[in-house]
Amino acid sequence: MNDLTQLEVRIDDFVATLTMNAPPVNALTRTLNDELTLALDRISEMDEVRAVVLTGAGKVFCAGADLKGRASVIKGPGDLPAHSRRTRECFHAIRECAKPVVVAINGAALGSGLAMVASSDVLIASEKASLGLPEVDVGLLGGCRHAMRLFSHSRLRRMALTGMRVDGAELYRLGVVEACVPPEELMPKALEIARTIASKSPVSTRMGKHTLNVIEDMSLRDGYRYEQDMTAQIGKTDDAKEAQRAFAEKRAPVFTGR
Numbered sequence: 001m002n003d004l005t006q007l008e009v010r011i012d013d014f015v016a017t018l019t020m021n022a023p024p025v026n027a028l029t030r031t032l033n034d035e036l037t038l039a040l041d042r043i044s045e046m047d048e049v050r051a052v053v054l055t056g057a058g059k060v061f062c063a064g065a066d067l068k069g070r071a072s073v074i075k076g077p078g079d080l081p082a083h084s085r086r087t088r089e090c091f092h093a094i095r096e097c098a099k100p101v102v103v104a105i106n107g108a109a110l111g112s113g114l115a116m117v118a119s120s121d122v123l124i125a126s127e128k129a130s131l132g133l134p135e136v137d138v139g140l141l142g143g144c145r146h147a148m149r150l151f152s153h154s155r156l157r158r159m160a161l162t163g164m165r166v167d168g169a170e171l172y173r174l175g176v177v178e179a180c181v182p183p184e185e186l187m188p189k190a191l192e193i194a195r196t197i198a199s200k201s202p203v204s205t206r207m208g209k210h211t212l213n214v215i216e217d218m219s220l221r222d223g224y225r226y227e228q229d230m231t232a233q234i235g236k237t238d239d240a241k242e243a244q245r246a247f248a249e250k251r252a253p254v255f256t257g258r
Contacts, residue, residue: 025063044098062113104190115143125168132165201239
């Protein structure tokens with residue numbers, strides 16, 4: 001990952017920590033967008049990574065689209081659709097990453113930043129975190145469809161139509177995030193959860209996340225049937241058999257990812 005310039009990647013104990021570092025506010029530049037997509041695609045195929053923590057350097061998680069750099073990216077016919085496609089794929093790279101993603105929201109996550117948060121699997125907020133859709137003030141639209149996965153009808157529309165931000169404590173009250181902690185406890189908490197995920201069978205967590213993504217928009221009947229089919233597939237793996245042996249023998253399982 002030494003070829004990345006606005007994204008720092010560190011791998012320890014089967015956990016990859018991705019830190020967006022595009023000063024001053026981690027706006028989603030063309031470079032950061034492409035590097036996030038590239039890193040997450042690579043991680044999907046790296047056996048040495050079983051879980052991911054995504055966060056931002058500095059006081060802001062991600063301030064949203066890079067409006068200052070927009071003119072250099074969108075210059076002529078075809079540039080806007082291409083830009084929109086790249087942005088979509090960045091969010092999908094988080095959601096479709098084969099490894100579960102824990103997002104540590106260290107500060108404001110606005111527009112595109114909110115979409116990144118909503119695309120992650122487990123959400124942890126700092127007391128200084130906030131989510132918002134400020135695009136109404138600059139004549140644009142933000143990640144409203146992504147935000148629908150987090151907020152109620154009224155709250156989302158209030159955010160989109162007024163630019164209202166929701167702070168960490170309120171996010172926790174609403175059940176949007178798993179925890180709202182002091183800033184110094186944010187990364188330890190996120191890493192604790194990521195390491196717990198990484199301690200499980202990597203084949204089970206990979207197939208489990210894939211299943212959750214697939215059944216999210218299915219009917220109850222179809223979704224549960226798909227889940228049952230995937231359970232049958234997981235049950236045939238070496239890791240599943242090892243988990244059952246370890247349970248019977250009252251010992252910790254040793255997973256191989258097969």
